[in-house]
Amino acid sequence: MAATGEPILEVRDLVKHFPLTQGVVLRRQIGAIKAVDGVSFDLRRGETLGIVGESGCGKSTLAKLLMALERPTSGSVRINGREIADARRGDLKRARRNIQMVMQDPYTSLNPRMTVGDIIGEPFEIHKEVAPKGDRRGKVQELLEVVGLNPDHINRYPHQFSGGQRQRIGIARGLALQPEIIVCDEPVSALDVSIQAQVVNLLERLQDEFGLAYVFIAHDLSVVRHISDRVGVMYLGKMVEIGKDVEIYDRPAHPYTQALLSAVPVPDPEGRERRERIILQGDPPSPANPPSGCRFRTRCWKAQEICSVEEPLLQIRPGTAHASACHFAETHDVIHV
Amino acid sequence: MKKTSTPVVPSREAPGSEPLLAVDNLHVEFVTRQGVVKAVNGVSYSLNAGETLAVLGESGSGKSVTAQAIMGILDSPPARVPRGEIRFRGTNLLELSEEARTQVRGRRIAMIFQDALSALNPVFTVGAQIGEMFRVHRGASKRDAQQKAIELMDRVRIPAARQRVHDYPHQFSGGMRQRIMIAMSIALDPEVLIADEPTTALDVTVQAQIMELLGELRRESNMGLILITHDLGVVADVADKIAVMYGGRIVENALVHDIYRRPAHPYAKGLLDSIPRVDLKGQELYAIKGMPPNLLDMPSGCAFHPRCPYRQDNCVVDAPPLYEIGPTRGSACHYWREVLDGSHG
Numbered sequence A: 001m002a003a004t005g006e007p008i009l010e011v012r013d014l015v016k017h018f019p020l021t022q023g024v025v026l027r028r029q030i031g032a033i034k035a036v037d038g039v040s041f042d043l044r045r046g047e048t049l050g051i052v053g054e055s056g057c058g059k060s061t062l063a064k065l066l067m068a069l070e071r072p073t074s075g076s077v078r079i080n081g082r083e084i085a086d087a088r089r090g091d092l093k094r095a096r097r098n099i100q101m102v103m104q105d106p107y108t109s110l111n112p113r114m115t116v117g118d119i120i121g122e123p124f125e126i127h128k129e130v131a132p133k134g135d136r137r138g139k140v141q142e143l144l145e146v147v148g149l150n151p152d153h154i155n156r157y158p159h160q161f162s163g164g165q166r167q168r169i170g171i172a173r174g175l176a177l178q179p180e181i182i183v184c185d186e187p188v189s190a191l192d193v194s195i196q197a198q199v200v201n202l203l204e205r206l207q208d209e210f211g212l213a214y215v216f217i218a219h220d221l222s223v224v225r226h227i228s229d230r231v232g233v234m235y236l237g238k239m240v241e242i243g244k245d246v247e248i249y250d251r252p253a254h255p256y257t258q259a260l261l262s263a264v265p266v267p268d269p270e271g272r273e274r275r276e277r278i279i280l281q282g283d284p285p286s287p288a289n290p291p292s293g294c295r296f297r298t299r300c301w302k303a304q305e306i307c308s309v310e311e312p313l314l315q316i317r318p319g320t321a322h323a324s325a326c327h328f329a330e331t332h333d334v335i336h337v
Numbered sequence B: 001m002k003k004t005s006t007p008v009v010p011s012r013e014a015p016g017s018e019p020l021l022a023v024d025n026l027h028v029e030f031v032t033r034q035g036v037v038k039a040v041n042g043v044s045y046s047l048n049a050g051e052t053l054a055v056l057g058e059s060g061s062g063k064s065v066t067a068q069a070i071m072g073i074l075d076s077p078p079a080r081v082p083r084g085e086i087r088f089r090g091t092n093l094l095e096l097s098e099e100a101r102t103q104v105r106g107r108r109i110a111m112i113f114q115d116a117l118s119a120l121n122p123v124f125t126v127g128a129q130i131g132e133m134f135r136v137h138r139g140a141s142k143r144d145a146q147q148k149a150i151e152l153m154d155r156v157r158i159p160a161a162r163q164r165v166h167d168y169p170h171q172f173s174g175g176m177r178q179r180i181m182i183a184m185s186i187a188l189d190p191e192v193l194i195a196d197e198p199t200t201a202l203d204v205t206v207q208a209q210i211m212e213l214l215g216e217l218r219r220e221s222n223m224g225l226i227l228i229t230h231d232l233g234v235v236a237d238v239a240d241k242i243a244v245m246y247g248g249r250i251v252e253n254a255l256v257h258d259i260y261r262r263p264a265h266p267y268a269k270g271l272l273d274s275i276p277r278v279d280l281k282g283q284e285l286y287a288i289k290g291m292p293p294n295l296l297d298m299p300s301g302c303a304f305h306p307r308c309p310y311r312q313d314n315c316v317v318d319a320p321p322l323y324e325i326g327p328t329r330g331s332a333c334h335y336w337r338e339v340l341d342g343s344h345g
Helices: A059-066 A089-097 A116-126 A133-146 A151-155 A163-175 A193-210 A221-227 A245-250 A255-263 A305-309 B063-071 B098-104 B126-138 B142-155 B174-186 B204-221 B232-238 B256-261 B266-273 B313-317 B336-342
Strands: A004-022 A028-045 A048-052 A074-079 A099-102 A181-185 A213-217 A230-235 A238-244 B021-032 B035-047 B052-056 B079-088 B109-112 B192-196 B224-229 B241-246 B249-255 B323-326 B329-331
Touching (some): A004 A213, A028 A059, A028 A213, A028 A238, A048 A059, A059 A181, A099 A163, A116 A163, A133 A163, A193 B266, A213 A221, A230 A255, B021 B063, B035 B052, B035 B241, B052 B232, B063 B079, B063 B224, B109 B174, B142 B174, B204 B224, B204 B232, B241 B256, B249 B256, B266 B336, B323 B336
Parallel strands (some): A048 A230, A099 A181, A181 A213, B109 B192
Antiparallel strands (some): A004 A028, A004 A074, A230 A238, B021 B035, B241 B249
16 A cells, blocks of 8 residues: 555654663663664555564564653654653553554463453553443454454454464454554564465555554565565664665665575575575674674675774665665665565 | 494495485374374485485474484374384384484484574583584593584584683574584584474574585585475575475475476465565465364365365365376375466466
8 A cells, every 4th residue: 555645653863772780789780782773764654664684683672662662762753743752651541542563473472361352352441432341342353353353253262273363363452442553573473384475465454444554573575575665674773774665675775785685595496506695794793782883894795994983874875766874885686585 | 433333224335226315104193182193194205315305394284293203303102103114225214223223313314403592401511512422422532522523613614613612502692503503413424414494593694604504514425404494485595306294294295496386286386376476566465275284183185175276076085195297296186287287487
């Protein structure tokens, strides 16, 4: 669905540092894990923004910040122009109605002692104005139907469902309050391959039906490409490149994006001997002590003197039409996932 | 040091017309309180030296249980193998004494697991754990074992092996731990290496490193590699041939190029069709309907029939054998001709 109009979610210079402390009685801070370190983006109504990156890049912390489950160290998150980063009580509660989350693991994110009806209906307990008590059962059954489950199964428990069905329950819970934004944190990666496509299709159908905007966090680059209008690439707490899906996938400008794309195995054995592969050396550095300047420079084949001194900003660079954070950004056709 | 072979398994030098490893009509069941779970129902595949066989399937398909049966690490009870053979260089491993199997396990057939952190012992240094292979199997001294451990860590490209040999597993990253697991598995120069989802827990850039390493090790020592995975991308990248499993059976086996070009089983075709493709962006993904079968309550006839777009009446009652549809190819579908014709490209 085409994204239109005003941004519904505006994120500016978002920072989250987790303190590292030492000592039991006399706790003192000896450093900080810089999980998210200055991330900005917009999300428009009905749009899907994919966020990709490897473990430890801060994408899940970003999801928690958007949900106001974590308080940012600094920066701002606005939903429909209203700040939620420092919102309290009533304001926060109202803001959260508009942004909901679908979790990765449908096995641990549903309370095994609650029936499906109670799980999906729980948001109504908190936001009583959405559905008066008498209507709730009907609303829950409607939601079950919307996500492709049998409304008669309202009294069953999570263990009576398969993984794919449980993820549908999680999605129904996310839809209950009719939010405008849903943050999906790895929504299909815990599912069997033959089930993943079903859930991706469901998310797309719901987007069309309800005009939802998604922040779609995943590491499966081909699924992200399929569902996203725009894609942001994260590395060690920073957004290193952001642009339309074709820009990121066909004309990546940041070396990390290029390496990431080339590392994805292509599901076609034809021509595999000739395929170009950028194999990065080593592992990402620790976010407690990121490299100076550009954070990718320790693994980058293009790194020069300037990269250790000056941090490259996320901006549109010569020869590219989208923003990237590399002094030597240059589009390069890698592969097609 | 010269290898002492068991009395029954031919030594690695012995010539033979048999494939290196052949699984033949293997059945594995688990006796549980809810009933007998038939996890593997007549699986057959073979592997030659230097070859990479990918076993593709989702959870519950029996791909890992088959591997555990080859290794002889199934807990029995509850597991039992009522029928079938696992021939290694012509000798049926299932008929060997436990003592003789110990001679094969780890030395001639080795395995690496998905989750390296839980497979390593947290209270011993990695050097001690890699060295243990030499101390137990070869009777090496502590010092020799340590030296060997350093050499192996070099071979799997762990930087600064001489210093890091004294580190504990938690001091390594996920990718490095998987390298340590690989070092342990290749320590005794096995002829067959079974890798059970070796990169599933890793990031893509690290996955690329590990797959490259496994490929190099395989080429260097002409090992046979069995790669168990659910990732169609990894399979396309490295496999020579592929066995697709569903509900405890092989539903299609083929050379890797053949199956990606024209799958001959509806399940394999469904998996390939559901891969998101650039040219089909914005359209609904093809999705196999329904869900994987419950092993306690398998569908009658062909296990895939409740989800199959090619289903006819006989599929519900009549389980298809693995039809030989070409010299290197089999499909367990009554309507494989229709599936082949309906394939794209």
